[in-house]
Amino acid sequence: MAATAEQLDELARGWTALASLHARIETHVERTLQRAHRLSAREYSVLDALSRQDDFHLRMNQLADTVVLSQSATTRLVTRLEDRGLLSRYLCPDDRRGIYTEVTEAGRRLLAEARPGYETALRAALDEAAKRPELAPLVAAVETLEAPPAGAYAP
Template sequence: MAANDPALTALAQGWCALSLLHGRIEAHIERALQSGHGLSAREFSLLDVLSRQHDGTGGHLQMKQVADAVVLSQSATTRLVARLEDRGLLTRYICDTDRRGIYTDVTDAGRQLLAAARPTNDGALREALDEAAGNPELAPLVRAVEGVETVPARSAGTG
């Protein structure tokens, strides 16, 4: 069923178009990151989220916060962290104040790979949006994405 099928409600049509746009963007970014840097889009996203942590009290994200940020289950996030740790891109260690807590930090190698991959990610995103803008069904969504203003990041634990 195409997004412009008259049997779909307007809301369902919008959802189908959004899903189509997301899928196209993600596939385009995935190909670019894999071929250029040996990273999946999820791996890039995880490195990016973790690289934005700051030192000090409350600076490290809990695994649930990381999972929410990369839109994965906690178990899938843990497996992803383990794979990146095996590649030397992340390191994990026990929290000094709460022995149950495990922190994850990006290593120097991870930061270097992230820095090298960021232009690839951004370029692939731009290419995918430009391509989608030529589709009348997706063009309004592309304009909406391009019009989103960045909001300052909220500190962990605020909602």
């Protein structure tokens, strides 16, 4: 069954609201992380994704899927973090074509320092967005989402 023009318009408005919520949150979080830790929101998301794995590492393609970046963007981001001593890469022992990325001790320390500020900035951004009628239902939905279990690879 084909969607009506009204349904498509509603879909477009919903997508615009979701994109707006994401941009507002990311901008607020980015400012906080940059100011306090010289860390971008994307860099934080990479460190966070890796730290939530039981063994603190993922294959590069899994990491790209998890943080929703292209392979090349993930490689550039990992290289920047590796240059800062926050990540390391190594060849997969079972498949020499595979490359793992893992958080270093320095990366875990920085993440631990940055996490409270990240969480405070996230909460503040959500609270501010909840004041906007078009965003309030999305904020409520975000607040009720269940996180994947620790160590779960979630592309």
